[in-house]
Amino acid sequence: xxxxxxxxxxxxxxxxxxxxxxxxxxxxxxxxxxxxxxxxxxxxxxxxxxxxxxxxxxxxxxxxxxxxxxxxxxxxxxxxxxxxxxxxxxxxxxxxxxxxxxxxxxxxxxxxxxxxxxxxxxxxxxxxxxxxxxxxxxxxxxxxxxxxxxxxxxxxxxxxxxxxxxxxxxxxxxxxxxxxxxxxxxxxxxxxxxxxxxxxxxxxxxxxxxxxxxxxxxxxxxxxxxxxxxxxxxxxxxxxxxxxxxxxxxxxxxxxxxxxxxxxxxxxxxxxxxxxxxxxxxxxxxxxxxxxxxxxxxxxxxxxxxxxxxxxxxxxxxxxxxxxxxxxxxxxxxxxxxxxxxxxxxxxxxxxxxxxxxxxxxxxxxxxxxxxxxxxxxxxxxxxxxxxxxxxxxxxxxxxxxxxxxxxxxxxxxxxxxxxxxxxxxxxxxxxxxxxxxxxxxxxxxxxxxxxxxxxxxxxxxxxx
Amino acid sequence: xxxxxxxxxxxxxxxxxxxxxxxxxxxxxxxxxxxxxxxxxxxxxxxxxxxxxxxxxxxxxxxxxxxxxxxxxxxx
Numbered sequence: 001x002x003x004x005x006x007x008x009x010x011x012x013x014x015x016x017x018x019x020x021x022x023x024x025x026x027x028x029x030x031x032x033x034x035x036x037x038x039x040x041x042x043x044x045x046x047x048x049x050x051x052x053x054x055x056x057x058x059x060x061x062x063x064x065x066x067x068x069x070x071x072x073x074x075x076x077x078x079x080x081x082x083x084x085x086x087x088x089x090x091x092x093x094x095x096x097x098x099x100x101x102x103x104x105x106x107x108x109x110x111x112x113x114x115x116x117x118x119x120x121x122x123x124x125x126x127x128x129x130x131x132x133x134x135x136x137x138x139x140x141x142x143x144x145x146x147x148x149x150x151x152x153x154x155x156x157x158x159x160x161x162x163x164x165x166x167x168x169x170x171x172x173x174x175x176x177x178x179x180x181x182x183x184x185x186x187x188x189x190x191x192x193x194x195x196x197x198x199x200x201x202x203x204x205x206x207x208x209x210x211x212x213x214x215x216x217x218x219x220x221x222x223x224x225x226x227x228x229x230x231x232x233x234x235x236x237x238x239x240x241x242x243x244x245x246x247x248x249x250x251x252x253x254x255x256x257x258x259x260x261x262x263x264x265x266x267x268x269x270x271x272x273x274x275x276x277x278x279x280x281x282x283x284x285x286x287x288x289x290x291x292x293x294x295x296x297x298x299x300x301x302x303x304x305x306x307x308x309x310x311x312x313x314x315x316x317x318x319x320x321x322x323x324x325x326x327x328x329x330x331x332x333x334x335x336x337x338x339x340x341x342x343x344x345x346x347x348x349x350x351x352x353x354x355x356x357x358x359x360x361x362x363x364x365x366x367x368x369x370x371x372x373x374x375x376x377x378x379x380x381x382x383x384x385x386x387x388x389x390x391x392x393x394x395x396x397x398x399x400x401x402x403x404x405x406x407x408x409x410x411x412x413x414x415x416x417x418x419x420x421x422x423x424x425x426x427x428x429x430x431x432x433x434x435x436x437x438x439x440x441x442x443x444x445x446x447x448x449x450x451x452x453x454x455x456x457x458x459x460x461x462x463x464x465x
Numbered sequence: 466x467x468x469x470x471x472x473x474x475x476x477x478x479x480x481x482x483x484x485x486x487x488x489x490x491x492x493x494x495x496x497x498x499x500x501x502x503x504x505x506x507x508x509x510x511x512x513x514x515x516x517x518x519x520x521x522x523x524x525x526x527x528x529x530x531x532x533x534x535x536x537x538x539x540x541x
Contacts, residue, residue: 002479092492102482148513
């Protein structure tokens with residue numbers, strides 16, 4: 001911070017991430033509104049609180065260990081090397097608090113660490129934290145109206161502060177082993193956030209089972225209509241809005257990317273490969289458009305699926321949206337929506353999976369599709385600026401999609417849900433499910449209202465006399 | 466007496482590191498915070514189970530138990 005140019009660069013970068021965090025907050029607002037809209041009135045309050053409490057629980061645990069995992073796990077550990085020291089990211093580090101970047105107070109961090117991380121650590125941590133909320137929130141919607149809140153919050157910490165950030169260390173960190181060895185490329189997190197969260201949700205749903213009444217005796221599915229379609233659409237619009245911040249947060253806003261002699265400042269993707277806000281804005285909107293258009297057609301104008309397909313379109317193109325042509329992004333978004341829509345109903349019929357909000361489809365299947373398609377579309381492209389790392393290939397991306405959706409998503413979700421179910425901690429009692437999770441609150445409200453009405457009647461008589 | 470790790474802002478600001486008070490207590494703060502987090506989960510799980518038990522048997526001054534009411538699950 002000793003000259004104007006470096007100071008402006010640092011403070012601009014700090015402010016840039018801070019703004020993305022504020023935008024991304026809208027994703028969580030949207031998820032809450034959306035879930036409440038989908039849930040029946042008898043479950044509204046519990047549904048709202050189940051999602052809302054992701055915010056504090058994932059925040060503190062991401063502070064405790066999530067942020068450290070991102071920097072410590074790029075080698076696996078145990079795949080291509082061991083743990084990597086990240087003294088600025090452990091929760092007891094002086095750099096995990098207000099710091100001016102001067103002399104370190106302890107020997108745990110170096111002077112170089114303090115200069116580099118003092119003003120970036122908090123906002124960069126927060127940007128990743130908001131991704132963490134999103135990962136947990138995706139799972140939340142899938143299992144509404146029958147999961148115990150306490151069980152869900154344990155699962156939320158698992159996916160939000162551990163599993164997704166492990167896959168980020170592997171496939172999103174510029175030196176992650178998947179980037180190095182598989183040429184894995186997933187610029188805006190088709191797999192890194194969406195496929196893993198969708199896979200995790202599917203693992204949980206497999207154990208949790210459907211809501212009472214979801215399936216007929218012949219195995220066909222009933223439609224449980226959303227209690228408030230306006231909340232559903234407003235919620236999804238808010239998620240669209242927050243998604244802008246999500247895309248911006250996946251970039252580094254300004255950095256010198258010239259290797260060798262000279263200087264070239266540019267925005268980059270998460271791998272430090274060059275891109276621009278203009279490029280990703282083209283592709284964000286075109287993939288949104290392609291997704292919505294296909295969603296409208298395949299669902300015959302169903303609002304729920306048309307809005308959700310906008311998200312799925314973006315997610316399907318996100319792995320390569322730093323490099324695609326906008327029309328490619330649109331077509332990939334449309335194809336991804338066709339794929340996820342068909343998959344949703346096939347899995348529902350075949351395996352009796354009750355995915356209440358289509359989260360596995362919109363995030364899991366579309367994300368998986370997006371990672372795999374990027375392998376064909378970007379075949380031979382450098383996955384990162386490091387010329388020693390593997391290039392993008394269909395098989396590298398397919399392996400990556402399987403790791404994201406299956407190995408780090410479905411499998412841990414299934415196992416964790418099994419353990420919770422074995423402890424009788426996963427699903428609410430049947431009578432509560434039938435009466436509604438807000439049964440007690442409703443009774444208390446009725447009692448309170450009756451008491452106030454009685455008081456008004458008594459006191460009103462006094463006034464009249 | 467001062468809880469700060471610097472005396473004032475009048476000197477060379479570039480020398481100042483942490484701004485928060487009680488520098489050196491970070492590990493204790495982390496231990497306290499982790500205990501608070503784990504305590505929260507234990508308390509929440511117990512409270513949720515207790516709430517279900519009460520709803521099932523109609524305790525806690527409720528008018529009805531959840532088991533005694535029959536509602537069409539798609540009606541509301």
